[in-house]
Amino acid sequence: MAAVSQRTVNTATTTLRFSAMGCPCAIHADKPAAAEAARAEVLRLERKYSRYRDDSVLSRINAAAGNAQGCVVDDETAALLDYAATAHAQSDGLFDATAGVLRQAWNFRGDALPPQSKIDGLLPRIGWQRLGWERPRLTLPAGMELDFGGFVKEYAADGAAAAARTAGARSGLVDLGGDLTVIGPHADGAPWRVGIRDPRNAQRPVATIALDVGGLASSGNYERCLRIAGKVYGHILDPRTGWPVTDGFAAVSVRADSCLIAGTVTTVAMLKGRSAGSAWLDSVGLPHLSIAPDGQMAGTLKPAG
Amino acid sequence: MSKPFKPRRPGPALTALTAAALALPAYQRAEAASRDEQAGVSVRASHYTEDALDRSQTAGDVTERFDITVGQAKGRLPVGQRFELSLDAAYETLSGASPWFIEPDENGEPVQVMSGATIDDARTDLLATVSRYGDRDTVSASVGTSREDDYLSYNLGLKWSRDTASRQTTWSLGASASDDVITPTDSDRFPLRPEEESKQSYSLVGSLSRILGKLTTWQTALSLRYLTGFLSDPYKQAFVDGTILADSRPDSRWQAALSTRLRRRVTWAQASLHADYRYFVDEWEVNSHTVKLAWHQGIGSRWELAPSLRYYSQSQAFFYRPFYLQERDDGLYSSDYRLSPYGALTYALSAHYQGEGWSLVGAVQRYDSEASLAIDSVGLANPGLVDFTLVSFGVEWRL
Structure with missing residues (x-):
């Protein structure tokens, strides 16, 4: 998924790292109190919508x-x-x-x-x-049971960014396990540069995206999957059949005004499979980047120079 | 630089998702993001000390000049979804003597005569501002007053600023007006002083700020100001052919200033360079150039140290002379050093510490003015040119 490349995090920014919603989280903000406010918002939503807490x-x-x-x-x-x-x-x-x-x-x-x-x-x-x-x-x-896991992390990224702005931050980025929402561009107006992970090599970004407003969500089939008899069964499950999506993308990233919408559009593209998923991404009209299992990239999300 | 997101073809799915998302609290709060959502209070104390004059250029024993202590407080309160109220107050006490007039000595060199008695005065300033933050527009209105024993001023201001959709450019337009009444002290003892006079001023400022690439921002502003009424200094006089006349200036003054500011982040040094230039011109033929360079050096994540250097040079008003050997046809006289030709250098160092929910600022400034620092050569330097030291310290809390 996406990760912030370190060299763009300037030292005037506070970075708060913690674990929430089952993933590593980082909040970069120009004011320490704002980063704290953002973390508090993530923890509030985790408590409120956790499957693991009785209360x-x-x-x-x-x-x-x-x-x-x-x-x-x-x-x-x-x-x-x-x-x-x-x-x-x-x-x-x-x-x-x-x-x-x-x-x-x-x-x-x-x-x-x-x-x-x-x-x-x-x-x-x-x-x-x-x-x-x-x-x-x-x-x-x-x-039946409900699970907000498909969107609450993305919503929390947006909520945390809003909380940081409310606490006075002008510049910063919320990163909840690769779901990103910009608090504000760098103090000099420069956008955040975020790397999109190569599905076949987690250590290497396939593209770097400039993000100065809104959110970026990514989903990949590489994170959790079963490999049986040479076939990959990804964790993205079709609710109609109960089986993993076949002929799907290896990864999809979408950029939107909010991480929530970016995440939803990403998830649906993954669920639709490559052919219908490409048509879906085009019909939604948001900047996106899809990566096929063979590594071929397509989409309208322009890598930063 | 990435362009802000604009869906080229927003499909119906996006429209529906966006409408549903907008009902969520996180997005409602984010609407007026440009406002500081936290209330804050700051206080600042400053001490300003003018150097004593050179005894060789002063007539009489008094060479001490002004000593000013200023206390400032500011409070800011967000109200409702889009409004902010702020209140600024300042109280300043002033004591010392000021240049009165200049006479020639036996060699024809100018000698400063100071106001004899020590002046003690206090000034209170109050300014209330209400601002409304829209998605792209901010409108503020302010009303203020300033009063001293011998002076009462009221002012009004309006400002509108607008971000372009990309937030890379901000336009602003401001207008303000003030009405001042001066009732000089001891006008019964000093026949040259008027009993009561007034002046008005009106100004208009337009500015444009742009983010130029990743590391650079640039702002330029044009301001116009018109002053009318009693623009002379009731406490100053002029030596005119052996007699002492009241300071007497034209009763109107147009001023214009063009300023430009450049801010460049120097990534490798964790610093930013601020470079400012201002050109000023007025109807009294005073024109000036100001250049200021500051280096804001980040040290760790909480400290910032900023040394700066400022150079200023101005030409004289057309009716200014240190003293007058003969009367002028227009009857205008002023020997005020502020209308004389001179140049000045300011050296300053400020330090800023950012804590959790509070910050500290401390600054020291040294100002030296000399006729020889002016761009144009000056025949007779005004002996009353001021040098001063300013020390200030402030704290801000976010509530």
């Missing part, structure tokens, strides 16, 4: 699955649910916040494919269209 809003929603009354959610969660519904509709059902249950079948740290029967058992528990969402009340059928 999170997400756990409360999932605990109410099967309850006909459902549960009432706060405004921020409601807006995220509206966003997830929009992404589901715009992606013809590929972007699905209920697909997390597929984790029960797939173990990308293991060495075996799941039996089809197990996947078949999970598919009826997937489908955004099956849940009842009438702001502010959400009803989740029994056996």
Whole structure:
């Protein structure tokens, strides 16, 4: 995914490194207090939408699955649910916040494919269209669960950048495991230069992008995958079949006004596979860079000189 | 330089996602990002000391000049989504003597006569500003007052600035006006002093700031100012053919100034170079050049040290003389060193420390003016030219 090249981080910038949302995070900001405010925002969203904490809003929603009354959610969660519904509709059902249950079948740290029967058992528990969402009340059928993992990290990058600006930062960058949102360009107006990782060689960037505003999200199939009988099964799972996408991109990066939108467009492109994914990227109209498994690059995201 | 993102063909999917995202709190907050969202308070204390005059160029015993102590406080408060209120206050106490008039000695050399008694005065300045931050436009309005024992001024200002869509360029336009009333002290004892006079000033400033590439920013500004009313100094006099007359200047003055500033980041040195130039010209034939160079050196992530050097040179007002051997037809007289031809050098060093939520600034400045530093050669140097030392210290807190 994307990483900030060190030489562009000037010394007038504070860098805060920490771990959150299951990935290494870095916040670069021209004011130490602003970097702290950004980290606090990331940690707030992690607490609120963690699958691993019983007291999170997400756990409360999932605990109410099967309850006909459902549960009432706060405004921020409601807006995220509206966003997830929009992404589901715009992606013809590929972007699905209920697909997390597929984790029960797939173990990308293991060495075996799941039996089809197990996947078949999970598919009826997937489908955004099956849940009842009438702001502010959400009803989740029994056996279903929500997972905000597909967008909360990107939203947190945007939220952290906004919090840093609120705390007075003019310049800086939020990097949550490669999901990036600019707080502001360098003090002299120079953009941040970020490298996009080569899917075949994690240490080497394939391109450097100049980012002075908005967000950049990247997704790659190289991070977690199963290699069985010479075939690669990536961790990007099609919610309709329960299987990894075949003939997909090795990696996609998208730049947008927000990291959230960049991330959604990236995820959908990965899910659609190369042919439909290219058409999707073109139809959305955002600057993007896609990398095929053979390393061939395509797209409109211009590398910095 | 990358261009700001503009989808070439925003598809319906992007439009729908954008609309859904905009309802999220993170994006609503980011709207007025140019405003400092934190309240802040800063205080600053300065001490300004003018050097005593050269005894050989002074008539009488008084050679001491002004000593000024200034306390300043500023508060800033964001209000609602888009507004900011700020209040600036300054209180200054002043004591010492000032140049009164210049007479020729037996060799025809100018000798400064100082105002005899020590002057003690205090000044209070207040300025309130309200600003509205839009997505690209910022509008501010301010109202202020300044008062001393013998002086009362009110001023109004309006400023509008606008960023281009790329945020690489900012235009601004400002206008201000002030109305001052002067009631000189002891006008009953000094018949040349008026009892009460007034003056008004109006100014207009346009500026353009641009980010030129990754390391360079550039700003240029043109300002015009018109002053009218009593523009003389009621406490100064002129030696005219053996008699002492009141300082008497034209009752209007047009001024124009063109300034340009360049800021260049020097990456390898963790520093930036600031280079400023200003050209000033006015209706009284005073024109001046100012060049300033400053080097802002970052030391670690919290310290900054900035040495600077400034050079100034001005020509004289058309009616200025150190003293007058004969009367002028237009009746204009002034021996004020500020209207004389001279040049000056300012050496300054400032240090800035950025803490967590607070910062400190300290500065020392030395100013030396000499007729010989002027670009043009000067026949008779004004003996009242000032040299001073300024020391200041300030703290800012973000609340």
